[in-house]
Structures are given as structure tokens and as C-alpha cells.
Amino acid sequence: MSAKNFGFSIHKDRQIDYDKNYREFYYRVKAVEPSISLCISCGNCTATCSAGNFTSMNLRNVILLAARGEVNNLGDNVSACLLCGKCQLGCPRGVNTRNVVIAIRKELKIRRKP
């Protein structure tokens, strides 16, 4: 049976609902790489990112979404990372950015397992 057209559609809520989100994710990544908490969202990493020139990879946003527990779309982002480490050279707060990416990749894999 085909879906009925009622003349309207429903959009997914764009709001970040922190209380319903997967907040533990960030704390698990932080346990592996504590320097993630030092990020000040300056965007230096993203500006220097080679992968970011061609893909949606944006480390500033990845860290921020992880902190909010918005983990559903992180996979596409971090999978594009080349682990070249340019971001780490520029980070003014000394975040171990490569290890943040590696830790996020690992956590996402763990989560995907049933």
C-alpha cells in the first residue's frame, strides 16, 4: 500500500535535546583522550584540514557534536580524516587531535556492535 499524501510532511526536530542524547559518548572519548576538553572551538584545525577541503570533515564541529551527544552523523566526518596531524600542529590549546579522531572512530565502532 502506498503512503497516503495528506498534503503536508513532518520535519525532524532540529533542536539538540541534550537530556535525550547519548551523553556518555563524550565522557568515554574523554577517558581515552582527556585533552578533548580543552577545545575552545577556534577552528584552527578545520582551517588547516586537507580532508576538510573535499569532504564534510570538520574537527571543530565533530568535537562539539560529541560533547552534545549528537553522535549519529559523526562517522562520515571522522572517516574522511587522513590522520596527517596538521591540525595538531596548529591547535593553540594543545589538543591531541589525532588521538581524538582515533578515539571517536573506536567508540563509534563499539557502539555499532549490537
Added chain:
Amino acid sequence: MGKDVLIIGGGIAGMEASAYLSAMGYQVTLVEKANELGGHLLRWERLFPTQRHGKEVLSFLHCGIDGKIRVIKNAEPVAAVTRDDLHIVTLSTGEVITANAVLITTGYKTFDASRKEEYGYGIYNNVVTSADLEEMFSSGKEMLTSSGIVPRRVGFIHCVGSRDEKVGNIYCSKVCCVTAVKQAIELKERLPYAEAFCFYMDLRMYGMHFEELYKEAQEKHGVQFIRGRLSEAAENQDHSLLIKVEDTLTGRPLKMKMDLLVLMVGFEPSDGTQKMAELFHLETGSTRFLKMADEHTSTNVSSVQGVFLAGTCSAPRTITSTITDARAAAAKITSYLSQYSIEQREN
């Protein structure tokens, strides 16, 4: 010398300026409307960025109040006239004081947070101000919400009554950002399992060691910072709060539950400062603080001859800045009373 200086307001600036002017040989009268010297410093338990006790700075200031300074408590000026460069000031006690120079150190008051009605101060029990939180800290009691539970999540809202044209205060109050960081750290030290969030427009960590404190909050205490201005707070049935902000760095609206909400209230000119502006016919700037004769070169000089300014009656200041400003005012008054023509120097 034998000249008289009247200092109005016995807070940090008034106490420090009294000490310096008395040490320089002037006869100083310090008038304070409360029954105790110290002003706002009496209410702040710990100070940024070192977490030292406010009492330590207060006892330092008290050391400067020597026996030669005449301290009049429980009194305030009610009338002032000028005759031949002499300022004749009548106090609420009926006493009349004649002075060659007057220093205004009447300071600030904190913004009345209930004016931001959408934040719920005075409506919801678990919305408090930074000053209230400081009192909770100094009371030494266990930190509990109004429902008697230990708060698991606490939000600090920056810029309440500052940088806000809707309440008529366009200026930055300078101390609230770092105070929020300081209080978030203190909260985490008391309640290590609570989450602490700061909601800011910009983080103004301009002072020496402020940025280190901010980093310590992130690194050691896990305080999280979300860039966005609170739009509204609503109360849940269990008296916790639901807050709505835009998380401007992800570009999406965000909502979360808070057990306790702390409003970082800004500076406004105190009632005493406004009253002194009327009594002495002092000009005020667009921000309602007392106007300095020159923003760079004559910061302690008011618009009236022989009347000087120090501390937060002229602008929001840190304690450090207030103390140095009081000393600068003492030097300025000395140059005025000794008719040293430093004001008339050529460029």
C-alpha cells in the same frame, strides 16, 4: 598641609584612598552609610583568579585605616554646597563637614535579575544570582536545590544585565565571565559529580591568569562552555528548569534540564553613586556611571572642580583595578591640593 579631604563610601576604593591620603599628611574623613567598612568585599567569599579569601584583602585594607583617619559610619551626605573652593557637605547625622577636596567612592550595585523576567529570577526557586551563590558558598552549608536535592547539573548564564540594550546596559561588566569560571570551579570542588555549563556570548578572559583559570576549569573540572545567550527558562514539575539557547557554534537550538541556574549579574551605578551625581551636580556618561574628565588622562577627575572619582562609581572594575584606581586618585588629589600644575602641562 592641614588640608581636609572627604571620602564618601567606605568600600575598597574609599578605604585604600583614605590610607594613602592620610599617609601623605591630609586630614581624611571617611563616610560610610553602613555600620561596617568593606562594601561588597564583605560578601565575596573567594576572589578570582587565585581563590584567596576576600577577608584577606579586607584585612589588608583595614591596616591602612590608621588612627588619624576619622571614620563616620551609618551616615551619608544629604546636601552639598561649594564656597571659595571649599566643599561644605551636610551628613544625615546633621554634622557639617568642610573639605578642600571630595573623593566619591560610592561604587556599584549588582543588576536586579528579576528585570530579566524570562530568566525566572524571583519566580522559580532554583534560579539564583552569582551573589546568591557566593552567599551559599560562604554559609558553609550543604549545596541543595530548593527541593532539597544535591544539584546534578548547574548552568551559569553570563551577561545578565550586561551588554544588553533591552535593560539599558550596553557595557560589559568585566568581572562576570571570570567570576562564572571561578564559581563553576568552586561548585565542582564541592560537588565533583555535578555537571557545570557556562552559557556565554564571548568569554572575556582579559586579565593576567584569567585564561589559565578558564583552562583549569575545562581540564581539571570538566566545566563545559556553550556559546549562546539564554532565551528563556521554564520550570518543570519537579522544580528543575528547562532552558533554551541557541548553540551558536553548531548553529542549532538546544534545550536541556538544569537543577540550578546561576545568573551572572552585572554592574550598575549604586544608588549612592546616583545620589552623589545629583548632590554634587556631577555629569554622568551614557552608561550612567560618573563621567571621567578624560578617558585616558584624567580618569579620577569629575566634571566638578575639587570633586574626584575612584573605583566602580566611574566604571565596572576588578578589585585589583579598584585598588590601583584609589591610589591614583590619592595622587591626583595631592597634585590638586598642592596646586601642582600637572593638569596644565603642554602636549
